[in-house]
Amino acid sequence: MRIKLAYYSGTGGTQRIATCFAQEFSAKGNDVSVERIQLGNDHHDSLSDYDLLVLVSVTHDFNAPHQVLLWLESLDETLRLDAAVIFVSGGGEAITNRAARQAAIKILESKGARVFFEDMFPMPVNYFYRVKHPIDAMEMEAYPYMVKKRAAAILAREQRRIKPPAIDRFITWMCRNAWQGGAAFGRSIQVSDTCTGCGLCAEGCPSKNISLDSASSKPVFSDTCARCLHCLYVCPNTSLVPGKERYAVLKGGYDLDEIASRRASASEWENLDRIAPGWLWGGIRPYLQEAWELIKQQR
Numbered sequence: 001m002r003i004k005l006a007y008y009s010g011t012g013g014t015q016r017i018a019t020c021f022a023q024e025f026s027a028k029g030n031d032v033s034v035e036r037i038q039l040g041n042d043h044h045d046s047l048s049d050y051d052l053l054v055l056v057s058v059t060h061d062f063n064a065p066h067q068v069l070l071w072l073e074s075l076d077e078t079l080r081l082d083a084a085v086i087f088v089s090g091g092g093e094a095i096t097n098r099a100a101r102q103a104a105i106k107i108l109e110s111k112g113a114r115v116f117f118e119d120m121f122p123m124p125v126n127y128f129y130r131v132k133h134p135i136d137a138m139e140m141e142a143y144p145y146m147v148k149k150r151a152a153a154i155l156a157r158e159q160r161r162i163k164p165p166a167i168d169r170f171i172t173w174m175c176r177n178a179w180q181g182g183a184a185f186g187r188s189i190q191v192s193d194t195c196t197g198c199g200l201c202a203e204g205c206p207s208k209n210i211s212l213d214s215a216s217s218k219p220v221f222s223d224t225c226a227r228c229l230h231c232l233y234v235c236p237n238t239s240l241v242p243g244k245e246r247y248a249v250l251k252g253g254y255d256l257d258e259i260a261s262r263r264a265s266a267s268e269w270e271n272l273d274r275i276a277p278g279w280l281w282g283g284i285r286p287y288l289q290e291a292w293e294l295i296k297q298q299r
């Protein structure tokens with residue numbers, strides 16, 4: 001089977017999920033073409049040669065990032081293929097997030113794709129508040145197991161569609177224009193003297209919002225920022241400081257390798273009801289409980 005896997009990631013969590021899916025599909029003998037959705041790559045080859053589209057996207061403001069919707073809008077008018085839509089978020093399939101995939105699914109269906117599968121993967125939060133240990137480490141251990149399971153379901157064309165409750169649809173609708181704040185956020189980023197001009201910020205920016213000044217090699221910000229925070233966290237010297245929404249940037253940074261290097265104990269996994277109680281963790285707890293059933297067989 002020919003599979004197109006398109007993903008959009010800011011700080012790398014969604015990229016890990018996407019890469020893992022691609023590996024699973026390839027390991028099962030499929031021909032997988034991976035495309036990173038970035039500003040400017042919305043004029044691509046036709047999808048008519050593919051049997052399946054798998055879209056993997058980060059959740060921003062209870063929605064798909066605007067760039068993802070633009071990419072979907074740019075697809076051929078008639079898509080005669082099956083599609084699976086996987087989103088990644090800090091809160092998981094929680095109240096507020098459950099309608100985040102709707103706009104993307106609507107565009108795909110309006111173009112003729114048969115969206116048979118949707119799901120949400122929780123990954124460590126990169127914005128505003130830090131998900132406490134051991135939940136963040138659990139998420140890093142869980143995702144390869146859960147990707148393997150969901151990839152098998154997708155290949156078997158298992159039906160998994162969710163009707164988001166009205167409250168989620170309302171929140172998603174309320175926040176539909178939040179992405180427009182990105183331009184001002186990007187322009188507000190200050191570059192301190194500790195910048196060495198290494199260019200890592202510009203290299204991974206999904207919005208192609210950063211160029212390097214030809215004389216000083218220091219980053220210069222344009223007005224296509226998506227507020228994904230990649231540049232702020234990837235900088236080895238923490239040289240970039242936003243003038244807006246500074247509260248949203250995690251003090252101490254966001255390092256998925258460091259989180260993955262920690263391990264939750266078996267007793268922590270067995271006590272998820274206590275560690276992640278109530279509705280606030282309702283989007284993460286069932287996912288981790290499902291993952292633990294798989295992990296404990298291998299530990």
Ligand SMILES: Cc1cc2nc3c(=O)[nH]c(=O)nc-3n(C[C@H](O)[C@H](O)[C@H](O)COP(=O)(O)O)c2cc1C
Pocket residue numbers: 008009010011012013014015058059060061062063088089090091092097122123124125126127226227228229
């Ligand atoms: C601007 C912004 C908005 C976000 N909005 C949400 C949200 O609505 N719901 C949620 O659960 N997480 C939200 N997050 C957290 C991310 O979805 C989460 O940390 C994700 O794992 C980051 O993926 P990435 O590393 O691929 O960018 C937001 C993060 C940012 C930067």
